[in-house]
Amino acid sequence: MADASTDIVFIEGLAVETVIGVYDWERDVTQRLLVDLEMAWDNRRPGASDDVTDALDYAAVSERVTAVLQALQPKLLERAAEEMAGVLQNEFGVRWLRLTLRKPGAVPAARAVGVKIERGER
Numbered sequence: 001m002a003d004a005s006t007d008i009v010f011i012e013g014l015a016v017e018t019v020i021g022v023y024d025w026e027r028d029v030t031q032r033l034l035v036d037l038e039m040a041w042d043n044r045r046p047g048a049s050d051d052v053t054d055a056l057d058y059a060a061v062s063e064r065v066t067a068v069l070q071a072l073q074p075k076l077l078e079r080a081a082e083e084m085a086g087v088l089q090n091e092f093g094v095r096w097l098r099l100t101l102r103k104p105g106a107v108p109a110a111r112a113v114g115v116k117i118e119r120g121e122r
């Protein structure tokens, strides 16, 4: 019988300073984004081998996501989210992911605003 379980590698509250926003003033400053990621990965192999090359390396993902956001300098959070999802699927081989992108300072009366997306087959 097929095993329907899904293992996850996650990153919570990854802080990235980058240029982001639709307004003119936002193109002249950096702002802080917070990234939460849940990524499906079969953790049985690294669980058996104890070898990071079998694992989805959360340090490597964090570094790459930061570089992507800082190079992209998008206007919309939606654009940033799609770009990150594509990189995770195409470069890291993540088959399913849930991504939350928060822009904490964007609406002063709110703790945070942002977007959530899910991509791929769980």
Ligand SMILES: Nc1nc2c(c(=O)[nH]1)N=C([C@H](O)[C@@H](O)CO)CN2
Pocket: 020, 021, 022, 023, 026, 075, 076, 077, 078, 103, 105, 106, 107
């Ligand atoms: N759905 C979105 N709405 C808005 C975004 C966004 O990225 N996605 N961005 C802005 C501005 O850049 C805002 O954050 C400035 O405070 C407005 N709405």
